[in-house]
Amino acid sequence: MKRYGINLRVIGTIASKDLLDAFKNRNILSLMFSVFMMVGLYRFLPEFESGETPPRLVVYDQGNSQWITQWDADTNYDLVATASMGEMERYVADRDFIVLGLVLPEDFDRRIESGESVTLDAYVIHWASDEAAGSIRSYFEGTLGNDLGQDVHLDLEGHTLYTRIDSGGYAFLTSLTVLLALSMGGMYIVPHLIFEEKQTRTLDSLMVSPATQLEILIAKVITGGTIAVLAGLLTFCINAALVTQWWAAILACLSGALFFVAVGLLVGTAMETKQQMTLWGFLLMFAMLIPALLVTLGSFLKAGILTLLRLTPSVTLINLVRAAFTNPVPMQPLVWNSALLLGWVAVLYIIILVILRRKDRANG
Amino acid sequence: MKAIQVQDLHRYYKGVKAVRGISFEVEYGEVFGFLGPNGAGKSTTIKVLTGQLRPTSGSAQVVGCDVVEGRQQLKPQIGVVFEYQNLYERLSARDNLQFSARLYGVPKRRVDETLAQVGLLDRAKDKIKTYSNGMKQRLLIARALLHQPKVLFLDEPTRGLDPGVARGIRSIVEKLAEEGVTVFLTTHYMEEADRLSDRVAIIHQGQIVAIDSPATLKAEHGEGEGTTLEDVFIKLTGNELY
Numbered sequence: 001m002k003r004y005g006i007n008l009r010v011i012g013t014i015a016s017k018d019l020l021d022a023f024k025n026r027n028i029l030s031l032m033f034s035v036f037m038m039v040g041l042y043r044f045l046p047e048f049e050s051g052e053t054p055p056r057l058v059v060y061d062q063g064n065s066q067w068i069t070q071w072d073a074d075t076n077y078d079l080v081a082t083a084s085m086g087e088m089e090r091y092v093a094d095r096d097f098i099v100l101g102l103v104l105p106e107d108f109d110r111r112i113e114s115g116e117s118v119t120l121d122a123y124v125i126h127w128a129s130d131e132a133a134g135s136i137r138s139y140f141e142g143t144l145g146n147d148l149g150q151d152v153h154l155d156l157e158g159h160t161l162y163t164r165i166d167s168g169g170y171a172f173l174t175s176l177t178v179l180l181a182l183s184m185g186g187m188y189i190v191p192h193l194i195f196e197e198k199q200t201r202t203l204d205s206l207m208v209s210p211a212t213q214l215e216i217l218i219a220k221v222i223t224g225g226t227i228a229v230l231a232g233l234l235t236f237c238i239n240a241a242l243v244t245q246w247w248a249a250i251l252a253c254l255s256g257a258l259f260f261v262a263v264g265l266l267v268g269t270a271m272e273t274k275q276q277m278t279l280w281g282f283l284l285m286f287a288m289l290i291p292a293l294l295v296t297l298g299s300f301l302k303a304g305i306l307t308l309l310r311l312t313p314s315v316t317l318i319n320l321v322r323a324a325f326t327n328p329v330p331m332q333p334l335v336w337n338s339a340l341l342l343g344w345v346a347v348l349y350i351i352i353l354v355i356l357r358r359k360d361r362a363n364g
Numbered sequence: 365m366k367a368i369q370v371q372d373l374h375r376y377y378k379g380v381k382a383v384r385g386i387s388f389e390v391e392y393g394e395v396f397g398f399l400g401p402n403g404a405g406k407s408t409t410i411k412v413l414t415g416q417l418r419p420t421s422g423s424a425q426v427v428g429c430d431v432v433e434g435r436q437q438l439k440p441q442i443g444v445v446f447e448y449q450n451l452y453e454r455l456s457a458r459d460n461l462q463f464s465a466r467l468y469g470v471p472k473r474r475v476d477e478t479l480a481q482v483g484l485l486d487r488a489k490d491k492i493k494t495y496s497n498g499m500k501q502r503l504l505i506a507r508a509l510l511h512q513p514k515v516l517f518l519d520e521p522t523r524g525l526d527p528g529v530a531r532g533i534r535s536i537v538e539k540l541a542e543e544g545v546t547v548f549l550t551t552h553y554m555e556e557a558d559r560l561s562d563r564v565a566i567i568h569q570g571q572i573v574a575i576d577s578p579a580t581l582k583a584e585h586g587e588g589e590g591t592t593l594e595d596v597f598i599k600l601t602g603n604e605l606y
Contacts, residue, residue: 009469013463017459020459021452021454200451200452200453201450204416208439208442209464210469212436
């Protein structure tokens with residue numbers, strides 16, 4: 001059972017004890033419950049909304065149609081006109097509700113005047129269910145048909161739009177909830193486990209057992225990592241409609257768990273009191289959310305600042321999460337963000353080892 | 365080879381000289397009482413001998429293993445009962461011992477054997493938080509004995525316990541001594557040390573001021589018949605016990 005100087009049996013024993021203990025710990029259970037309440041609430045709240053908001057139509061008009069002005073005045077729906085196909089696609093992908101994208105061809109007005117039957121290319125986001133996509137298509141076939149005074153067919157076939165690695169809306173908000181779930185396992189549960197071992201002084205009994213400091217540390221990484229990965233995957237499952245690449249979702253969970261566990265270990269080893277631990281956990285979480293929000297929402301920021309923010313761990317992780325919602329996966333950004341995040345993980349583990357070595361020397 | 369060999373051991377911590385050049389040896393099968401007032405260096409010495417702290421200078425070997433270089437080899441050969449009750453409170457007694465059994469690679473059957481040895485088999489499924497202090501202390505001893513260590517360190521095992529429970533703990537130690545387990549015992553209770561120990565060392569301000577059998581110490585430092593180990597202790601350390 002001894003590999004590379006570490007005892008796998010010892011690590012497995014401590015990790016399984018920690019897992020058993022974690023699931024009997026009311027503080028940890030209530031934390032997990034709160035996080036999943038938030039994840040679930042965000043996911044399912046729209047289902048309970050009144051639905052009084054008018055449906056939204058996003059139009060890319062290739063031929064400056066005169067109908068746009070009339071449609072804009074129609075209060076049965078909201079109209080958003082975009083200047084390009086890309087802008088229309090981006091608009092559809094960046095929402096946290098389902099909108100219908102529509103392309104009006106150059107000769108749209110002529111075809112309407114000649115009374116030809118009109119079939120228009122319509123677009124809907126990939127996470128919309130068949131039922132929801134069919135419903136919004138039917139709605140606009142009806143209302144646009146009324147406005148135009150003739151039948152209009154909207155063609156959704158092969159016109160599914162996918163979110164991008166930098167999408168806002170549902171993709172971004174879901175990536176934040178994944179981040180929250182991963183951070184719960186890593187950043188809160190790991191320091192909690194370490195702190196409790198220190199507080200109850202069970203760490204002393206571990207230190208006189210065959211377990212080494214490194215094996216205890218690895219066990220905590222496994223425990224926190226397991227909870228973080230499970231929490232992350234559960235969040236992906238709750239938002240399964242959004243996920244197009246499960247392998248990328250698993251990759252995001254694994255790398256995110258590694259990162260947050262490293263942060264958790266740092267907090268757990270460096271902090272001496274529960275108050276310090278809670279305060280630093282909160283501050284770190286806040287510090288990590290800010291760059292992610294700024295990069296996604298802060299188009300007012302200078303390019304240089306945005307470039308720097310894109311190097312931060314939370315932004316790289318959110319990008320990795322959003323890669324799971326894309327199709328096809330943009331491999332270059334995926335590899336770049338994975339490498340960046342692993343770089344951060346390596347830096348954190350080096351800092352932890354330095355702290356532990358210093359503490360060990362302080363004992364010596 | 366001795367069970368414990370300590371040579372000129374010093375341990376300084378944050379400018380405090382907790383242990384200042386102590387030397388002693390403990391034979392296999394011996395119950396060795398290590399006595400001293402609060403802050404004399406008892407717990408620091410135990411921490412060094414069990415590999416939790418490195419000595420500042422000097423050396424110590426336990427069951428032939430250097431406490432610094434051979435710390436990992438030493439660990440499976442010693443059992444430690446701390447002066448505080450450090451158990452996993454949310455787990456049952458059996459879960460606590462099974463955890464230790466897996467850590468030490470001890471067969472599962474040893475868990476129930478050891479629980480029976482300390483009289484806790486019928487409460488094995490109960491969570492620790494429902495245990496009394498005495499039961500916890502017995503479980504701590506069971507945990508330390510689970511892997512059948514060659515040397516058992518007991519740091520004030522009867523502190524704060526009811527007289528009846530403390531008697532039970534003492535009888536467990538006596539039984540261990542009969543079985544030939546080497547016991548390194550610290551206690552504030554001189555009567556307990558007198559009754560259980562083959563030899564005692566009295567440490568004061570980080571230095572050993574006397575070391576011998578209780579009977580010899582009483583004869584050498586006492587003032588006639590009826591001298592207790594407590595009298596000797598107070599005489600040598602100048603301290604009241606509490």
